[in-house]
Amino acid sequence: MKPIKSNAGSLNRRSFLKAGTLGGTATALAAAVGLGHAPANQGTPLLAEPSPTPTAEAEAQHHHGSDPSGSVGEIAPTAFDPSAFLEAFDQGVVTSENGRTVRTWKVLALNKDIEVAPGVWFPAWTYNEQVPGPTFRARAGDLVRFDFFNATPHPHTIHFHGFHPPSMDGVSPMVEPGNTFLYEFEAQPFGLHLYHCHVMPLKRHIHKGLYGAFLIDPPEARPPAREMVMVMNAFDTNLDGENEVYAVNTVAFHYMKHPIRVRVGEPLRIYLVNLTEFDLVNSFHLHASMFRLYRTGTQLEHFEFTDTVTMGQGERHVLEFSLDHPGQYMFHAHQSEFAELGWMGLFEAVEA
Amino acid sequence: MKVRSPSSPRRPFPHWLTWLVPVAALAGLLVLLAVADLPQALRADLPPLEILSFERIDLTDSGFRAVVVNGGPVPVTIAQVTVDDAFWSFTIDPGPTLPRLGRATITIPYPWVFSEPHRLRLLTSTGLTFDGEVQVAVETPTPGLDQLVAYALVGGFVGIVPVALGLLFYPAMRRLGRKALNAILALTVGMLAFLLIDTGQEALEVAGHLPGVLQGVALVLLSALLTWLALLAVASRRRPTETSGGMPLGLYVAWMIAFGIGLHNLGEGMAIGAAFTLGEAGLGSFLIVGFTLHNITEGVGIAAPLTPGRTGLPPGFRPGLRTFVGLTLLAGAPAIVGAWVGGFAFSFLVAAVALGVGLGAIWQVIIEVGRLLRDDAARHSEAVVTWPNLLGFAAGTAVMYVTALLVTV
Numbered sequence: 196m197k198p199i200k201s202n203a204g205s206l207n208r209r210s211f212l213k214a215g216t217l218g219g220t221a222t223a224l225a226a227a228v229g230l231g232h233a234p235a236n237q238g239t240p241l242l243a244e245p246s247p248t249p250t251a252e253a254e255a256q257h258h259h260g261s262d263p264s265g266s267v268g269e270i271a272p273t274a275f276d277p278s279a280f281l282e283a284f285d286q287g288v289v290t291s292e293n294g295r296t297v298r299t300w301k302v303l304a305l306n307k308d309i310e311v312a313p314g315v316w317f318p319a320w321t322y323n324e325q326v327p328g329p330t331f332r333a334r335a336g337d338l339v340r341f342d343f344f345n346a347t348p349h350p351h352t353i354h355f356h357g358f359h360p361p362s363m364d365g366v367s368p369m370v371e372p373g374n375t376f377l378y379e380f381e382a383q384p385f386g387l388h389l390y391h392c393h394v395m396p397l398k399r400h401i402h403k404g405l406y407g408a409f410l411i412d413p414p415e416a417r418p419p420a421r422e423m424v425m426v427m428n429a430f431d432t433n434l435d436g437e438n439e440v441y442a443v444n445t446v447a448f449h450y451m452k453h454p455i456r457v458r459v460g461e462p463l464r465i466y467l468v469n470l471t472e473f474d475l476v477n478s479f480h481l482h483a484s485m486f487r488l489y490r491t492g493t494q495l496e497h498f499e500f501t502d503t504v505t506m507g508q509g510e511r512h513v514l515e516f517s518l519d520h521p522g523q524y525m526f527h528a529h530q531s532e533f534a535e536l537g538w539m540g541l542f543e544a545v546e547a
Numbered sequence: 548m549k550v551r552s553p554s555s556p557r558r559p560f561p562h563w564l565t566w567l568v569p570v571a572a573l574a575g576l577l578v579l580l581a582v583a584d585l586p587q588a589l590r591a592d593l594p595p596l597e598i599l600s601f602e603r604i605d606l607t608d609s610g611f612r613a614v615v616v617n618g619g620p621v622p623v624t625i626a627q628v629t630v631d632d633a634f635w636s637f638t639i640d641p642g643p644t645l646p647r648l649g650r651a652t653i654t655i656p657y658p659w660v661f662s663e664p665h666r667l668r669l670l671t672s673t674g675l676t677f678d679g680e681v682q683v684a685v686e687t688p689t690p691g692l693d694q695l696v697a698y699a700l701v702g703g704f705v706g707i708v709p710v711a712l713g714l715l716f717y718p719a720m721r722r723l724g725r726k727a728l729n730a731i732l733a734l735t736v737g738m739l740a741f742l743l744i745d746t747g748q749e750a751l752e753v754a755g756h757l758p759g760v761l762q763g764v765a766l767v768l769l770s771a772l773l774t775w776l777a778l779l780a781v782a783s784r785r786r787p788t789e790t791s792g793g794m795p796l797g798l799y800v801a802w803m804i805a806f807g808i809g810l811h812n813l814g815e816g817m818a819i820g821a822a823f824t825l826g827e828a829g830l831g832s833f834l835i836v837g838f839t840l841h842n843i844t845e846g847v848g849i850a851a852p853l854t855p856g857r858t859g860l861p862p863g864f865r866p867g868l869r870t871f872v873g874l875t876l877l878a879g880a881p882a883i884v885g886a887w888v889g890g891f892a893f894s895f896l897v898a899a900v901a902l903g904v905g906l907g908a909i910w911q912v913i914i915e916v917g918r919l920l921r922d923d924a925a926r927h928s929e930a931v932v933t934w935p936n937l938l939g940f941a942a943g944t945a946v947m948y949v950t951a952l953l954v955t956v
Contacts, residue, residue, distance in 0.1 A: 266627050266634045312634070314626030314643070315670050432674025439629075439668075439676060447634065535633030 265448040266537065268313035275309060275325050277444040278453050281423045284410070285329040287339070298333050298382075299340040304351045304370075304392075304405065311430045311440045312447040312537060319404035320347060320392075326445050327426040327470065328390070328407030333382040335411050341378040345370045351400065352376070354393035355409055356509070358383040366393045385413040386493035387466050387511045402431060402472035408511070410466055413495065420462035420515065423455070427469045427477045427506075427528070427538065438473050440537050441528065447537025450526075454541035459521050461547075466492070467504075468511040477538075478505040479514070480529040486516035503529050518544035597623045597671050600758040601679035602650070602894065604667065605687040610657040613667060613679055617645035618758020624672040630657050631665055648760065659684045690891045698820055698886040706812045706882025709839045710805075711875045713846015720847075720854050725927075728854050729920060730939030735804065735848035736916050737943025742811050743909045745951070749814060750902035756895045763899050770903025771910065778803070778911040797860040798870070800852040800915045805878040807912040808845045810905035812878065815842075816885020817898055844946050849874050852919055 287298035302322055309319045309326055322328030333339050345351050349372065354365030359380035370376045392405035408424050428445060429438035440447050457463060465486075471477040480503040487497035488504055492513035504512055518524050527539035598619030605612040611630070617623045624644045628637040637655045645651050659665055659681070667679040688694055720731065750771075754763025855864045888897065917931075924931045 265636070267636050268626075311674075312627050312670070314624065314672050315674055316672055317674055430674070432670065433676045435676075439670060439674065532632050536629065537634060 265451055265539070266312045269452065270310045270313050270446055270449075275445060277442075277446045277449040278455075280325070280327070280330075280444050281425070281455065282421075283330060284332040284422070284424070286332050292338065295336075295338055296334065297338045297340065299342065300329075300331060302328070302341050302343045302353060304343070304345045304347050306347050309404070309445065311432065311442065311445060315432060315440065317404075317430050317432055317440075320349070320351070320400070321404050322353070322407060326404035326406075327428065327468075328405070330408045330410060330424045330466070331390070332410045332412065335382055335385040335414050337382045339378075339380060339382045342375065343370060343378060344375045345372055348372050349400075350394050351392045351405060352394055353378055353390050355380075355390045356388040357386075357409070357411065364393075365390075369394055382411045384493055385411045386491050387411075387468065387513055388491075389468050389470065389509065389511055391470065398472060401470065402429075406470045408466060408468045410492075417464065417495070417513075418462065420464040421457065422464045422466065424466045425468070425479075427467070427471050427479070429471045429474065429477075429533070429536075429538075431473060436473060438471070438536070441471070441533040442537045443540060448539060450540025454523060454543035456543050456545060457518060458547045459544045460517050460519055462515065462517050463542075465514040466511070467506075467514055469506040469508055471508060474508075474530075474533070476505050476507055476530075477533065478503060478529045480527060481514075481516065482525040483520075484516055484518055484524060486514040489513035489515070505529070518542055520544065521546050596620060597673060597675050598758060598760070599623055599625075599645070599669055599671070599677040600756075601667070601677075604679050604681055606659060606681065606684055608686060610659065611653075611655040611665075611667060611681070613653045613655070615645070615651055615653060615669065615677075615679075616758055617647060617649045618760040620647060620760075622646050622649070625651070625653070625669050626672045627670040628653060628655055629668045629670065630655060632668075661685065688890070694890065695887065698890050699883050702816045702820070702883030702886035703879070705839055705842065705886075706816060707875055707879030709842035710808070710846040710849065710879040711871075713843050713848070714850050714871055714875060716847050717850040717853065717871075720850055723854070725923070726933070726935050728851065729923060729933070730935040731847065731851045732916055732920050733936040733939030734844070734943035734946075735851050736913055736920070737940035737945075738844050738848050738947050739804075739807070739909055739913045739916070739943075740940075741944045741947035741951075742808070743906065743913065745947075746811055746814060746902055746905050746909060750899060750906055753895050753899045753902060757899060761896065763895075766896075766899050767903040767906070770900050771906035774904045774907025775911050776907075778908065795860045795864070797852040797854075797864075797919070798866065800912075800919060801849050801874060802877070803908075803915050804849045804852070804912050805874045807905065807908035808849070808878040809881040810901065810908050812842070812845075813881035813885040813888075814898065814902045814905060816882035816887075817889035817901075820886035820889025820891075844943065844950075845878060846875075848943075849878060852916065 285300065287300045290297045290299070303324070305321055305324050307319055307321050307324050308316045309321070311317045319326050331339075331341075341353060343353055350369035352365040352367075352370055355363075355378070359378075363378050363380045365378065368376065388409040388411065390407055390409045392400040394400045406426070406428075408426055410424075425443045426445075427441075427443050429442065430440040431437060432439040442449065444450075467479055469477045482502075485500055485502045488499040488501055489495075490498045490512050492511070497515070504514070506512065521544050524542040524544065525539065526542065527534040596619050598617065600616050600618050602614040602616050604614075615625075622644055625639060626643065628635055635655055635657060637653050640652045640654070642651070653669075655667070657665075661684055663684055665681040665684055667681070669677045669679075671677070720728065723731070750767040751764060754767045757763035757766070853860070853864075853866055855862050885901075888894075920936065921931050924933075
């Protein structure tokens with residue numbers, strides 16, 4: 196009798212049918228292989244060949260169904276716009292008390308469905324109806340006030356990183372549904388911070404979207420540059436404890452479909468915050484250039500000159516660089532899985 | 548115009564009215580249900596339950612082609628597709644929103660890797676995910692005349708050839724004594740008992756892959772029950788008594804066995820067809836050897852009730868060539884159909900029903916053959932379970948079990 200091939204292991208009709216559990220016919224028969232030939236397929240490697248398609252082209256491709264990579268389609272035009280968020284700094288309502296600058300913000304906690312990839316809606320908990328929340332910006336020494344109202348069915352708080360009295364720490368009191376709380380403290384120290392809800396269970400309260408960047412400028416402003424905020428975040432859409440969608444500023448692949456237009460040689464500054472839940476670290480990698488890295492932004496001398504920075508949850512850094520040739524520069528998480536699940540974008544440098 | 552006089556006896560309702568009243572009441576009830584929308588009151592704010600199932604995944608030279616079914620109570624919109632944890636482009640036909648029990652074909656250009664596993668994941672508009680596994684990536688052959696013929700040959704070799712080989716034992720079996728023949732009938736029962744269990748397991752596994760709304764297990768069991776009852780009904784009309792003439796009982800039983808085995812071979816053919824879809828030639832021939840050995844006993848089982856002296860068969864009974872060819876085709880040819888279905892159009896729904904029918908048929912055949920043995924034992928005032936019969940039964944199960952090992956490994 197014919198010797199049985201060792202790799203012909205589980206071949207029977209039952210294992211075939213079992214193997215077909217989710218896949219149907221073509222999935223089965225683990226043994227059917229290893230006898231084979233090289234694959235004849237040519238595909239589109241996602242990272243090697245980006246699809247820097249402007250909106251109209253991307254849409255056209257979607258309609259023809261031939262978008263080579265990334266998510267298919269566009270988010271609703273009325274939804275949160277990551278391109279606008281990128282350069283939106285909320286300085287608050289500025290007044291003066293005893294010669295001191297006072298900044299006041301109204302912050303509203305509200306439940307809202309947000310679109311995290313075209314057609315994929317996530318039941319978020321938001322500050323001011325957006326995820327990430329607004330980028331609050333003050334100068335070191337300002338008195339800052341956050342007038343917080345909780346319009347959701349769950350208790351929430353705002354926990355700011357930085358210096359403040361423990362009573363302003365946003366752990367207790369919990370702000371019950373329908374209640375308000377006024378957070379008031381001096382903006383210190385300068386640097387790039389963040390804020391988020393600190394009600395247990397923390398994982399859920401943060402991951403659902405209650406977070407944002409809190410920027411305190413140094414007394415003497417940083418050198419002029421075009422400034423942007425990038426909050427690295429992710430969404431566990433099926434609530435299994437793992438993220439399905441990764442992004443910078445919430446919408447998967449947004450800056451792939453809408454590259455960030457900059458001028459060649461223009462000084463650029465990115466305020467980069469990691470608020471990815473469920474994964475230990477996230478990272479930022481810039482193609483074809485290097486950046487000066489200011490860890491936490493609390494010192495004015497750069498810490499490192501690099502093209503990749505890896506950050507734990509809650510870490511944030513300031514990145515400064517310029518792009519010296521015209522063309523498209525990719526940036527993405529250097530965890531390729533995160534990149535291919537949405538955390539990937541493009542700068543497009545054009546001559547002035 | 549007729550006017551009923553008060554003194555005349557009450558006229559009964561017209562016949563049609565006796566139907567109209569309950570039908571109208573039923574219609575009213577349905578309207579009431581729709582208007583009141585009681586389920587809505589109970590549902591409150593519960594999130595919709597989305598259920599998508601992959602029916603099959605084909606691998607083409609340019610990527611995947613997946614057929615998915617919405618087995619849940621609400622329409623589902625497929626928003627994005629990831630392959631191996633990467634968002635990927637796709638097109639979906641007829642559209643991304645699947646109504647209840649709706650079906651869509653998703654085409655995904657993807658550079659899959661030969662022999663490696665892949666995972667397709669659908670993200671719905673609500674963020675739920677549904678996964679389809681490709682355990683071993685091999686290109687799915689496209690149907691063509693060559694493939695059709697090849698599958699027919701394979702099905703024929705696995706289904707028809709072994710049955711014919713088994714029937715070749717018939718002349719030898721004619722010379723056997725009564726007890727030896729009974730032992731062979733018992734062997735048939737043992738073999739059928741194995742097939743019953745085997746087919747039952749397969750049917751239930753297939754049923755498990757169906758969307759819940761299709762109630763796979765109920766489908767299998769009801770297919771089996773209905774088949775059995777249908778065969779009983781056929782028997783009540785056509786099975787001759789010893790006095791009524793017509794088809795002799797032994798011949799009838801042989802046809803029944805062939806029918807039951809045929810349905811079993813249909814399932815076997817489906818598996819083989821799919822195997823050949825994926826497998827290489829060496830592997831295929833290995834499978835053929837296993838299944839062929841496995842199936843030879845089937846011919847012996849079919850021939851057993853045809854031996855003279857059996858119920859209704861005169862001592863000089865000699866079935867014609869046409870009978871043997873017919874029995875062979877009935878038992879073996881379904882393997883060809885199965886191979887085609889398995890290779891080109893596998894569907895868990897069809898498979899579940901077919902295997903359910905096979906279950907019912909095999910069960911009925913066991914009863915019929917058992918009755919042959921029992922009647923014979925009664926005529927000779929013997930017990931049914933004699934040592935030769937028990938040995939035959941055990942041999943039947945053992946042969947099937949051992950040859951099944953060849954394809955289970």
